[in-house]
Amino acid sequence: MMNKKYAAQEELSVGEVSSRSGLPVSTIHFYESKGLISSQRNNGNHRRYKRGVLRKLAVIKVAQKTGIPLEEIKQAMSQLSNDKTITAEDWNNLAEQWRTDLNKRINQLTRLRDILGSCIGCGCLSVDECKLFNPKDSVAVNGPGAYYLDPNVHLGDE
Structure with missing residues (x-):
């Protein structure tokens, strides 16, 4: 009314x-x-x-x-x-x-939710290798930082 x-x-x-x-x-x-x-x-x-x-x-x-x-x-x-x-x-x-x-944000958040317990986002914040999601430190070529948190960075075989 x-x-x-x-x-x-x-x-x-x-x-x-x-x-x-x-x-x-x-x-x-x-x-x-x-x-x-x-x-x-x-x-x-x-x-x-x-x-x-x-x-x-x-x-x-x-x-x-x-x-x-x-x-x-x-x-x-x-x-x-x-x-x-x-x-x-x-x-x-x-x-x-x-x-x-x-939809991109939803997919990113879903992906982060699913790896949250076992990963800090990789780049691994000074860890040389992440056996779970960054074997042989392959993400290091992108520079420092948590690259799994950046939807604009392509991460090889994903």
Whole structure:
């Protein structure tokens, strides 16, 4: 049931956006400073947000919960007009953009979960050889560090 107070309003104050979105005012201001959302100033120099900002904030919250960095969220959402309310089709397009990356992250986390008890990520952090996952220190050619934690590094026979 829609709250009658907000039903006829085209623009909302930051307090109303906070109340409706469940986000603190400081978070709304932060998102605005990062270019994820925008507002206009009224004659009293107070911020006013279009109603569509509520859906944008919901999308931002969902995307962040899946681990998508704010810069990637900003890039994806920059395709949408600031005045436009995000539609189901818009959401599907955004989700599709993020799906491949999310699948890579899921696979990486699954792999790390499965070796967590027996491996510290290899490169072996000063150990010359890891008989379990890095026999003959084959990952050493990549330099120092925990290379099994980096999804951008190809590790030979994997």
